[in-house]
Structures are given as C-alpha cells and as structure tokens.
Amino acid sequence: MHLRDLTQFLAELSENNNRPWFIMNKPRYDILRAEFLDLVTTLIADMARVDPLLADCNPKKALFRINRDMRFSHVKIPYKTTFSAAIIPNGLKKPSDGGGPSYYFQIDAYGTLLVAGGEYMPPADRLRLIRHHVIDDAAGFHKMLKNKAFRKRFGGLQQEGKLTRPPKGFDAAEPQIEMIKLKNFIAWTETKLDINAPELLERELAQTFKDVLPLVQWLRQA
Template identity: 70%
Template structure:
C-alpha cells in the first residue's frame, strides 16, 4: 500500500471536505481504497494464525465507509478523514450491530496509525454483560490485565468516558470496580507514520492485534 499517498490524500480531504473536491479526486480515492482492501485481505489470514475465530470475516465488510453519518452531528462535513477497518469473528464491525470484540485500526489525515483491540462503547445490554463478566470472572480478568505482551504493548485499558460512581446494580466493593465503571473495554496505541512507515504494515498490525488477543478472547466469553 502506498501509505504516504494515503496520508497525503487524507490531509487534502481534511482541507477540502466537500463533495465537489471528493468527486474530482475520486480516481485517487478508488486506487487507495483498493490498496487498503488488499491490506485488510492479507491481514486476516495473519490474525487467523493466533485467532481462528475471525477466519470467516469478509474483508470488504470489515472496511468502514468514508461517508459520515451527519444525521445527529453538528459537524456537517460529509467525509471521514480516516481509512479504517474492524475485523471481528461475527463479521459485523459496529457495536450497535452486535459485532462483539474487534481488531480495529485506522490511518488518519495527520499520518497517525491507531491499533486497537476490544469493544468500544458497546450498547447498554452488551456493556452490562461485560461488566458482569468482570465481576463473575475476576481471576480471569486479572490474568488479562497482567498479560505481559498486552501490558508491554498497550499498558492498560483505555478509560475514556469512565463513570464516577459504580453503575446501577454493582456494589462499590465489587471486584475490579474501577474497571466496571468503564464504558469501553478496549486497548489502543498510536504511532506516527510520518516518522516511520513499517516495512511490512500488515505484519506490524498483526503483531499489535496478537498482543490484544487476550482481551478479545476474554470478551467473547461475556454472555
């Protein structure tokens, strides 16, 4: 994949986020989108080596659309300034669709590569299941948090949007209560592709996802 060309394109899109510019540059978009699909297509078999559950994931469906959903947003920019994908065992990428834990990555207009694993802002019922799983399998969750590869790669779970008080139905002295307060159960890390582009981006992504696998596997047990 021509990563520098993608970053250049996304940067220009960020400065010209309108339909006229997008249509005029559609040939560039089509080429970059095809290369991104090729990257994801090659990435899935690498993930399958440590997580066979994602073998049935359709790479075309793993890619997110570049069009933004503007229905409930004050920002009326029509296009996202990222190329992104989520690889799941269910083949569904959105939490609202019941996609479950995912391996997610995106490249943005600043040349930032974000690599993540887990569940970001799952719907209410799914979030309740995960929180209950934290309490019911406290020992297993502790094992995930202490996993050497996960800690070295991601440090800890992200606590974006964490509640101040325990959620309804959970005692303040419940196991891992500070994690029970989380609204997402996900790890992520960011690196700058402007500083250095990996010789093999697919291999780099697969390594990051392998480090996140203990969390993904544990989340699948939350039912």
C-alpha cells in the same frame, strides 16, 4: 499500500472536504481503497492463524465507509479523513452495534496509526454481561491485564468515560467496582508510521493485534 499517496490524499481531503472535490478525486480514492482492502484481506488471513474465528470475516465488510453520517452531527462535513477497518468474526456489525470484541485500526493524514482491540461503547445489555463477567472471572480478568505483551504494548485498558459512581445494580463494596465503572473495555495505542517503509505496516498491525488477543478472547467469554 502506498502510504505517501494515502496521507497526501487525506491531507488534501481535510482541506477540501466537499463533494465536488471528492468527485474530482474519486479515481485516486478508488485506487487507495483497493490497496487498503488488499491490506485488510492479508491481515485477516494472517490473524486467522492465531484467531481462527476470523477465518470467515469478509474484508469488504470490515472497511468503514468514508462518507460521514451527518444526521446527528453538528459538524457538517461529508467525508471522514481517515481510512479505517474493524475486524470482527461475523464481519457484518460494528462493535457498537453489538458485534462483540473487534480489532480496529485507522490511518490519518499525518501518518498516525491507531490500533485498538476490545469493545467500544457496547450496548447496555452487552455492557451488563461484561461487567458481571469481571466479577465472575476476576482471576482471569486480572491475569489477562497482566499479560506481558498486552501490558507492554497498551499499558492497560483505557479509562476515558469511566463512571464516577457504581452503575445501577452493582454494589459499591464490590472488589472489582473500579473496573465495573468502565463504559468501554478497550485498549489502544498510536504510532507514527514511516511512510517511506510501507512494508512495515502489515507487520506492525499483525503484531499489535496479536498483543491485544488476550483481551479479545476474554471478552468473548462474556
């Protein structure tokens, strides 16, 4: 993956986020997307060794489109300024559409790599299952959170968007209530890429995904 070319393209796109510019630079985008697809393909094969459920994941389905959905957005810019992918066993659904726990990463114009794992904004029925799983398997849940590699890499689950009150149907006196208030069960981390050493990207991604594997596996039990 030519990281210097990718970040340069995304930086220029950020300044010229319009259809005419994108059409003029479509050949550059096509080359970069093909390289990104190769990266995701290799990453899936690597991860399938430790997470066999990923073996049938379609790399093309894992990539997010660069076109933005502007139907419900107040920001009327047509293109995303990141390259991103979500690796899920079925390879078909986004995590927010009920695809279950996923591995996610994105690269932006500044060379920032964001890597995440878990479930972001799961639908209501799925979120209810996860919350009950926290209660039913409290010991397993906290064992996962205390996993040495997971804790060192991520620190814990993200607390953003946490409810201030217990969700409907859950007792405020429940010992796990603070975790039940979470709306996302996800861990993420950001690092600055060395664009002069693109060979390190795949290694960084694979190791970070392996570190978040305990969370992914626990969520699959829900």
